[in-house]
Amino acid sequence: MSASPANPPxxxxxxxxxxxxxxxxxxxFGATEVLKNISLNIACGEFLTLLGESGSGKTTLxxxxxxxxxxxxxxxxxxxxxxxxxxxxxxxxxxxxxNYALFPHLSARDNIAYGLRVKRTPVSExxxxxxxxxxxxxxxxxxxxxxxxxxxxxxxxxxxxRALVNRPQLLLLDEPxxxxxxxxxxxxxxxxxxxxxxxxxxxxxxxHDQEEAMALSDRIALLRDxxxxxxxxxxxxxxRPATAYAAxxxxxxxxxxxxxxxxxxxxxxxxxxxxxxxxSVVFSLRPEAIRLSADGKRQTNEVRFRAAVRQQLYxxxxxxxxVDCGKGQxxxxxxxxxxxxTGEHDFVFSISxxxxxxx
Amino acid sequence: xxxRTYKSLVSIPPLFWVGAFLLLxxxxxxxxxxxxxxxxxxxxxxxxENYKTLFTNPLYAEVLFRTMRIAASVxxxxxxxxxxxxYYLAFHAGARKELLYQLVIVPLWVSYLVRGYAxxxxxxSDGVLNAFLQYLHLTHEPxxxxxYSPFAVVLMLTHIYTPFVFLPIYAALEHIPRPLLExxxxxxxxxxxxxxxxxxxxxxxxxxxxxxxxxxxxxGDFLAPxxxxxxxxxxxxxxxxxxxxxxxxxxxxxxxxxxxxxITISLLFLGEFLEKRWAxx
Amino acid sequence: xxxxxxTRRSPILAIYAALVFAFIYFPIVVLVVxxxxxxxxxxxxPRHLTLSWYTQxxxxxxxxxSVLNSLLVATGGVALSLMLGLLAALALDRASFPGKVLFxxxxxxPLILPGIITGLxxxxxxxxxxVQLSLLTVFLGxxxxxxxxxxxxxxxxxxxxxxxxEEASLDLGATPWQTFWRIxxxxxxxxxxxxxxxxxxxxxxxxxxxxxxxxxxNTLPLEIWGRLRRGITPEINAVSTLIFAVSVALIVIWYxxxxxxxxxxxxELFEQP
Numbered sequence: 048m049s050a051s052p053a054n055p056p057x058x059x060x061x062x063x064x065x066x067x068x069x070x071x072x073x074x075x076f077g078a079t080e081v082l083k084n085i086s087l088n089i090a091c092g093e094f095l096t097l098l099g100e101s102g103s104g105k106t107t108l109x110x111x112x113x114x115x116x117x118x119x120x121x122x123x124x125x126x127x128x129x130x131x132x133x134x135x136x137x138x139x140x141x142x143x144x145x146n147y148a149l150f151p152h153l154s155a156r157d158n159i160a161y162g163l164r165v166k167r168t169p170v171s172e173x174x175x176x177x178x179x180x181x182x183x184x185x186x187x188x189x190x191x192x193x194x195x196x197x198x199x200x201x202x203x204x205x206x207x208x209r210a211l212v213n214r215p216q217l218l219l220l221d222e223p224x225x226x227x228x229x230x231x232x233x234x235x236x237x238x239x240x241x242x243x244x245x246x247x248x249x250x251x252x253x254x255h256d257q258e259e260a261m262a263l264s265d266r267i268a269l270l271r272d273x274x275x276x277x278x279x280x281x282x283x284x285x286x287r288p289a290t291a292y293a294a295x296x297x298x299x300x301x302x303x304x305x306x307x308x309x310x311x312x313x314x315x316x317x318x319x320x321x322x323x324x325x326x327s328v329v330f331s332l333r334p335e336a337i338r339l340s341a342d343g344k345r346q347t348n349e350v351r352f353r354a355a356v357r358q359q360l361y362x363x364x365x366x367x368x369x370v371d372c373g374k375g376q377x378x379x380x381x382x383x384x385x386x387x388x389t390g391e392h393d394f395v396f397s398i399s400x401x402x403x404x405x406x
Numbered sequence: 407x408x409x410r411t412y413k414s415l416v417s418i419p420p421l422f423w424v425g426a427f428l429l430l431x432x433x434x435x436x437x438x439x440x441x442x443x444x445x446x447x448x449x450x451x452x453x454x455e456n457y458k459t460l461f462t463n464p465l466y467a468e469v470l471f472r473t474m475r476i477a478a479s480v481x482x483x484x485x486x487x488x489x490x491x492x493y494y495l496a497f498h499a500g501a502r503k504e505l506l507y508q509l510v511i512v513p514l515w516v517s518y519l520v521r522g523y524a525x526x527x528x529x530x531s532d533g534v535l536n537a538f539l540q541y542l543h544l545t546h547e548p549x550x551x552x553x554y555s556p557f558a559v560v561l562m563l564t565h566i567y568t569p570f571v572f573l574p575i576y577a578a579l580e581h582i583p584r585p586l587l588e589x590x591x592x593x594x595x596x597x598x599x600x601x602x603x604x605x606x607x608x609x610x611x612x613x614x615x616x617x618x619x620x621x622x623x624x625x626g627d628f629l630a631p632x633x634x635x636x637x638x639x640x641x642x643x644x645x646x647x648x649x650x651x652x653x654x655x656x657x658x659x660x661x662x663x664x665x666x667x668x669i670t671i672s673l674l675f676l677g678e679f680l681e682k683r684w685a686x687x
Numbered sequence: 688x689x690x691x692x693x694t695r696r697s698p699i700l701a702i703y704a705a706l707v708f709a710f711i712y713f714p715i716v717v718l719v720v721x722x723x724x725x726x727x728x729x730x731x732x733p734r735h736l737t738l739s740w741y742t743q744x745x746x747x748x749x750x751x752x753s754v755l756n757s758l759l760v761a762t763g764g765v766a767l768s769l770m771l772g773l774l775a776a777l778a779l780d781r782a783s784f785p786g787k788v789l790f791x792x793x794x795x796x797p798l799i800l801p802g803i804i805t806g807l808x809x810x811x812x813x814x815x816x817x818v819q820l821s822l823l824t825v826f827l828g829x830x831x832x833x834x835x836x837x838x839x840x841x842x843x844x845x846x847x848x849x850x851x852x853e854e855a856s857l858d859l860g861a862t863p864w865q866t867f868w869r870i871x872x873x874x875x876x877x878x879x880x881x882x883x884x885x886x887x888x889x890x891x892x893x894x895x896x897x898x899x900x901x902x903x904x905n906t907l908p909l910e911i912w913g914r915l916r917r918g919i920t921p922e923i924n925a926v927s928t929l930i931f932a933v934s935v936a937l938i939v940i941w942y943x944x945x946x947x948x949x950x951x952x953x954x955e956l957f958e959q960p
Contacts, residue, residue, distance in 0.1 A: 115854050115857075135857040136858070136862055140858075141858055142858045144851050144854070145851075146849075150855070151874075161861070161869070165861035166860045209855075210859075213859060213860065407850075408863070416774045416778045417778040419774050420772075420775035420834070423771050424793050424794055427809070428796065428808075431808035431809050434815055491703075491707045498697055506708075508938075508942070512938060515935075516715065516934050517891075517927070517930050520927040523919075523923060524715060525714055527717065528714060530919075541731040565710065569711065622799060623799075625801065626800070626803055628803055629895060660807070663804055663808075666801065667800070670799075
């Protein structure tokens with residue numbers, strides 16, 4: 048399932064070269080198989096997100112790369128060196144932990160200096176680098192504070208600075224924003240993205256929040272039950288989901304179950320030409336791909352249908368409709384805000400927006 | 407995440423120590439209990455004679471029963487004092503709770519011997535209590551039965567174990583989610599019903615832990631009888647102590663010790679079993 | 688207070704609680720008061736307050752020798768049991784080996800076992816090993832019996848320690864050894880102090896185990912014990928009062944340390960507007 052990046056991210060060094068290679072990694076805890084034969088490459092300077100529900104194995108994969116767990120089988124390579132045989136403290140990666148794991152007995156400054164001190168960095172160099180890291184996360188005024196004196200967002204920044212000061216080749220972030228409230232979270236997302244661009248360090252980011260993944264990532268690796276479902280850029284994943292699960296997990300969608308016979312696809316009340324082999328199929332059709340057809344006319348490559356509006360949920364700039372196309376088929380349709388709708392209306396969508404997905 | 411070296415480094419020293427200084431001594435005690443003494447010398451011949459003596463000589467059963475009775479009385483009295491105190495602190499003490507809690511803890515740190523000695527000075531025939539009673543003209547000559555009686559042993563041990571019993575009960579009461587009590591009242595239960603149906607069952611593990619502790623430690627006590635017990639307050643551990651001292655019969659003493667050990671461990675397991683049955687998550 | 692709803696006035700319960708407190712403190716008060724009574728222990732009411740029993744005590748060299756012995760044993764006992772208890776707690780928390788459950792129960796056994804059993808089994812061991820009874824055997828006995836206290840306290844401390852702390856340290860390049868000194872131990876500081884103070888007090892006070900392991904040199908409790916057999920004098924009240932005072936001082940220190948290290952940041956937050 049490994050994929051090379053569709054769009055190499057912008058960066059200053061070693062553009063597009065592979066930094067980390069996960070080769071056929073599996074992990075069992077007793078009888079449960081948490082990761083099933085995962086292969087994944089991460090390019091230099093890339094922002095890659097591991098996205099999945101809880102229990103999908105995303106955190107386990109991160110911990111394998113950090114060195115806190117040992118793979119049952121498979122290998123992890125980084126820059127021509129085997130990584131998975133090294134203890135965590137010899138790996139050129141650093142982690143931002145889910146609940147930050149700041150050392151409560153050390154000040155913010157000492158937390159940040161920790162990695163440099165244990166590696167016997169010259170004292171003269173430490174203070175400069177700590178200041179630099181503090182200013183990178185805009186926390187210069189808080190060097191002397193203990194973690195318990197800092198707010199969640201401030202702790203988050205210190206945790207980030209503590210990892211970055213070591214200049215890791217790869218930064219692992221384990222749901223770093225999940226403990227923050229919604230507003231702060233949005234703000235931290237944009238700062239994180241800007242920071243990553245600026246310093247050019249490769250980020251491997253773990254989250255269960257698909258919106259966050261879409262906003263931040265160069266590529267998203269979607270995990271499901273320990274296996275990779277799809278690895279692609281956010282736009283690609285949204286527009287061309289590989290599977291029904293991917294289509295549902297990332298954004299909202301209508302899954303149309305039906306069959307192809309004689310180059311015609313039939314899904315409930317809807318039919319359109321489709322040049323594929325006969326058999327049963329599933330299509331994903333995003334609610335916003337369907338629109339109201341004011342004049343009832345239809346272009347070529349479009350499907351038109353008449354449906355009754357059953358429910359209307361107002362969402363400010365848009366409205367989400369639940370429409371009944373007959374034969375027990377309901378679809379969700381997202382249209383620009385349009386005022387109350389009742390009764391039957393004509394809707395259209397373009398055939399290319401119905402994306403065939405694997406079950 | 408911890409390497410094999412790390413795990414060995416932390417495990418081996420304590421394992422060795424426990425093997426050498428706990429397991430081996432217990433094994434030696436068991437070995438002694440199977441030997442005998444002849445003409446003041448321990449004969450290393452394996453036999454069950456000591457255990458037979460224990461089961462056939464009614465004297466030992468009598469002392470054991472007295473010991474059990476004293477331990478049970480201590481446990482009961484400590485519960486009767488400790489539970490209401492814990493209940494008061496947990497639910498009624500308000501802002502003074504923390505201070506009162508620490509006031510219960512302080513005596514825990516105060517020497518066992520000091521507290522035993524204090525009771526001796528109070529209960530003695532020319533002690534404080536008798537002097538006080540004569541001062542009030544309630545009695546005209548010293549009352550002798552305060553000191554050197556099973557009563558004195560129970561009193562002293564109750565004094566020592568009440569804070570021990572209090573602690574786990576208080577912890578259990580503090581952990582009862584307050585909304586449960588409100589829910590009980592909301593559903594129409596009065597204070598007394600709430601206590602019987604909600605608070606007491608939920609504090610049962612703490613109560614059992616405290617009771618086990620008080621009973622087991624009273625059972626093996628030999629200092630309180632020496633201090634305030636007198637001949638009528640002699641307990642099983644005093645028999646052991648004299649067998650290891652003046653009577654010089656280590657094997658028989660070891661056999662009784664094994665008996666105390668077995669009873670203690672069985673009680674601990676029983677206590678643990680009951681606590682688990684009563685534990686709610 | 689969070690218990691506002693259930694806090695109701697209950698005079699009977701309050702009186703009962705007051706009586707229990709009176710019962711707990713009555714002997715201690717009597718003890719202290721009569722240590723100042725010129726006419727000795729007993730008699731009511733106490734009259735003619737005097738410090739002479741204390742002066743007599745301070746001149747009594749055998750008491751002070753025994754205090755020194757007790758301090759020696761307790762200090763050694765604290766060091767030994769904290770070291771082994773820390774390792775045992777780490778082993779219980781992180782290692783797995785055959786017989787771990789048995790090991791845990793054995794370590795904790797002296798905590799709940801009557802002192803006479805621990806004392807006698809160690810006595811037999813000393814005789815078996817051909818070791819003369821002395822302060823050394825008392826020290827080994829205390830150390831062994833009190834590992835249980837150290838293990839319980841430190842294991843509880845380890846359970847509270849977030850494993851991610853140590854992972855973060857390793858992740859930042861610290862070796863396991865560095866991590867132990869820089870993260871694990873500082874996080875256990877409070878448990879170590881608490882356990883140390885508790886073990887120190889228990890050792891200073893220990894009599895049941897010491898009873899069987901003592902050689903020629905007495906510890907303080909055994910010195911008192913020996914004097915009790917010769918009869919009671921206010922001098923014993925005086926030394927008991929001092930023991931009580933030291934115990935209370937240790938608790939106060941302990942609470943002070945605990946509240947300072949736990950609440951300091953929070954308090955500063957409240958005090959700074």
